[in-house]
Amino acid sequence: MEDKVRAAVAAVQAKENEYLKDLEMSTMMLKWIAEECERENESEKVQQLEEGVLDVVKCMNELKHHIDALETVRQEYKYEGEPTDFAHILQVQEKHFSDTRPENPKDNSWYKKFEEAVWNVHHAGIPVGGHGDDEDVIITNSQFNLVNHSCPLTGRLVTDLEDPVWHVECHHVYSLEGVENHLKTVRQRSCPCPSSGCPRKLTRNSVKCDNELLAQIEEMRHRQNAGSSARPAVSVADIAADEEEDDSDAEESEEEEMS
Known part of the structure; x- marks a missing residue:
């Protein structure tokens, strides 16, 4: 029983790591679109894209906590002869990781890549938010x-x-x-x-x-x-739709694996 549960959890983890990769790629696509919008001085669209990246980053953090919670189950699960409430165990573990590893989305490396890319469109070589003063630290392009x-x-x-x-x-x-x-x-x-x-x-x-x-x-x-300078052949609406579909698929897959 324990080996079967661990195998099922590992399968769910593998799928969720793929979803995490998809979310990371989504931030890149949003970044590419934002760079083009910034070149065209479409500041309102850039702001909307920035908000979208922050939302994706929040989802990434929640997904990482869930993956870590699954790892805890995989490592520590022991069958004791009674039905196991996996949903409750995962909920408790996710809250633990969320409380002990809080992260400001704006400190996330994927958001910082977005921020830097947009800034560099018109301010290459100048620190993000700076004015080129000597005491400023120049942030090189990390795209x-x-x-x-x-x-x-x-x-x-x-x-x-x-x-x-x-x-x-x-x-x-x-x-x-x-x-x-x-x-x-x-x-x-x-x-x-x-x-x-x-x-x-x-x-x-x-x-x-x-x-x-x-x-x-x-x-x-x-x-x-x-x-x-090329705009990727993808729209923000397409990305949002794909993410909603992935979230739905993830929930269904996890229920099947853990049942």
Whole structure:
């Protein structure tokens, strides 16, 4: 019984991580639209998009708390011979994470990317909200700040990689297959990072693929293909409709998995 519950919870977690990725991508699309609106001095639309990003970020925070609550159930669940009220357990755990990990949406990294991108349309090189004074800290463009644009092992562009991973310390991006083949070639579990001059060690466990990497690659791909002045072929209404549909699907899937 316990193994079945843990397997069901893990399946729900995997789906919710996909929903989280979709929400993160939504903030990127809203950002792209806002950049174009800012270029056209449509400040009211930019403000509406900013409010939309803040709403998405709030949803992301709630979803993260739910994923963490599921992880608690997966790790700690023990069958005691009686029906388990999973809904109540998850509710209690979510409240715990919400109370102990409060987050202001405007401190969220995805909101900050939005804020910075809009600001840089007319104020590139000037601190967000600043006037270029010497004591201000210049915030560099972080919209896609990948440290390399091609895999040092395969030579393929990062945007063309089917299995991108990046080093958890130096953030150099590789093809996972390239990493595995390289380690087999040198016949060692670790070797120097193949990027010239990098002092970090490369191992199979030192690289990973996460939502942040995928988002940065998508950002780079968007700007390469469409150009920074192109409006994405997506509307705010489309994004909102997709998110409502995803929320509905998530609730139905979770009920099925936990039943």
